[in-house]
Amino acid sequence: MGTKNTVLFNEHVKLNALMAPFAGWNMPIHYGSIIEEAKHTRSACTVFDICHMGEFYVTDDPAKPSLDAAITNPVAKMKNLTCRYGFLLNANGTVIDDLIAYRMADDRWMIVVNASNIDRDAGAISSKLSKEAAFENVSERTAKLDVQGPQSLAVMKRLVGDSIKKLKYFTFDTFDFLGGKYIISRTGYTGELGFEVYTDAAKAPELWNWFLKQPGVKPAGLGARDILRLEAGLPLYGDELTGETTPLDAGMEKFLDFEKDFTGREALLKQKKSGVARTLTGLLAEGRRQPRHLNKIVKDGREAGFVTSGVFSPHLNKAIAFAYVDRGMAIDGTELTVVLEKGETKAVVTTPPFIKNTSIKYREE
Amino acid sequence: MGVPAGYFFTREHEWVKIDGNRAKVGISDYAQHKLGDITFVDLPTAGKQVKQFEVLTGIESVKAASDIYAPVSGKVTAVNSALESAPEAVNKDPYNSGWMVELEITNTAETANLMDSAAYDAYVAGLE
Structure with a gap:
């Protein structure tokens, strides 16, 4: 293609x-x-x-939408004209995609998904909808x-x-x-x-x-x-969120509505009990050298995780990154070493967002 | 930006400008454009000896980390320390304030292994 x-x-x-x-x-x-x-x-x-991203429309039962079981967002509880972030998961709780649901009307939702996953998401969501529900992929237009x-x-x-x-x-x-x-x-x-x-x-x-x-x-x-x-501390599908990771690994439990049934729920409840082995965290590098995708993380000579993505932050004049690290090390202030393609850089575990007090806090008077 | 006269170039897009026994080294406008915003220049320590076409140092851009090869053999006598906090000079002014390293050289005949400005201009045109 x-x-x-x-x-x-x-x-x-x-x-x-x-x-x-x-x-x-x-x-x-x-x-x-x-x-x-x-x-x-x-x-x-x-x-x-951002025209590459995908959009679906779902028309469904307003009281008991079958869409509710397909994604983690609390679609039945959402007020009209609100958006909610959530996930489309595999049965084992790993991420197929992250998405935003828009409740257009009592019986109608728009789902916005990542470009690379449009076809897969359309299949995964529509296969879980009831016969009465209607699904339309409007991404192309x-x-x-x-x-x-x-x-x-x-x-x-x-x-x-x-x-x-x-x-x-x-x-x-x-x-x-x-x-x-x-x-x-x-x-x-x-x-x-x-x-x-x-x-x-x-x-x-x-x-x-x-x-x-x-x-x-x-x-x-x-x-x-x-x-x-x-x-801003926002994860990206393909880097932080993958078919190998769950929303719990990524520390994103607040986007799961365990009060309802959804694909992946059982597996995630189990993981919640046993705890995650590694968890997603932010890293603030000591200087400008950028940790990059899949760089290893070392602590006291032992491998302790890997980088999922990193950039140079022009607002901090330092490099920042997301990484999966051993649970015990995901504590703010922990010093780690990132093994770069050449050489290494020190980094400190830092809970994102890295940039605070932005205009996002704006409220109309 | 055209290729300025009086510079010699490697096929890896480093430039060298020779003044007596001193040679300033940087990367070409073509290279900075391909790399995108430069975020880090690893400045070597003074006294480091390097042979022609060996790795002299490294740079990082928003896109990738890359090696910088020595266009000529020599000993590092100075580095452009302004690049520590403002590596964007390599993007903005690659042939002047974006210089990286100064070498003391002994063998100016090595420029025979390099392209002059006109040859490099033609070389880059062939890559587009």
Whole structure:
């Protein structure tokens, strides 16, 4: 299967983006400088092409949705126009994907999933739905742009009007403008105040260019997105979350609703009793040298874990990473050694987020 | 950015600029562009001896860690310590303030194994 282009491919080419394959898609990595784009997001406003991600619609029984058993999110308890983060799991509790569920109406949900997993997720979810439920994969015709940064609210106000101000963190609504319909949620993957905008693929180029004409708004690629999500302490499917790890390994129990039945529940209850062997933690490196995917971690000459992902944080001027380490070592302040491709670096166990007091805490007066 | 005159280049995209028995070493604009934002330059200690095309030091970018090879043989006499806190100079100004290491050299004939600016320009054009 060839690499796919998003509907914004021509816009990226016009902007001289460095394009590279990611999750089967030809995606912009940066438009000049990953670090400058990460900094711009924390100081102003950035727009990301996230059209590669997948979207499903599920129509189901409002009182006892069969969707409830497919994913860990408490879909039956969610209020309308709210979003919840959760997981799609294997029976043994390991992660098929992480996702966000949007409750559109009493009987309707949108599920947003990772690009690399769209087909697998569609199969796993739809196979668990009742005959009465309807499942639709709208990924191909749905575009998604993320607008993130302290100035994102002001930008969105110019686009949508004052009604955007009513969106609280992890809520959404549908808006009409530029002759189209848009689902906008106050969510994101950067740790900043921000919005995710879903619309028909055909509307995406016009919307993208509208954003880029706004003062203070710049495009950013997946390179900056990776730095930002790591600084914010947000895991990535494929690095921190895999078919080898459970949400308990990742320290993400709060996204599991054990009061309901879901695939993987029994295995996770068992793991909860026995405890995890290794757990996901943050690492703050002593300097600029970057721990990278699968670098070994050593403590007192003994192997104690491995790095899942690492970046140079331009906001801390140090490298940061996520790693799975032996349970006893996942205590803030523990000093570990990361074995790099060449040489090594010291790092200190640090509970993420690495960057605090960002604009994400914004509340409308 | 064009390739400036008066520099010699390796096939691995290091440059050397020779002034008497001193040679400054860095990486080309093509290399910094390919590597992306440079986040760390491992500056060698003064006195280190290195032979032509041996590993001189290493650099890291947002994308990868890479070796830097010595374009000529010599002894490290100085390093660009400004890169410790601001390695982005390698991206912004690779041929001047982005220099990494100064070597004391004894054999200027080694430049015969390198490309001059015009040859490197053509070499890079062939890689695109």
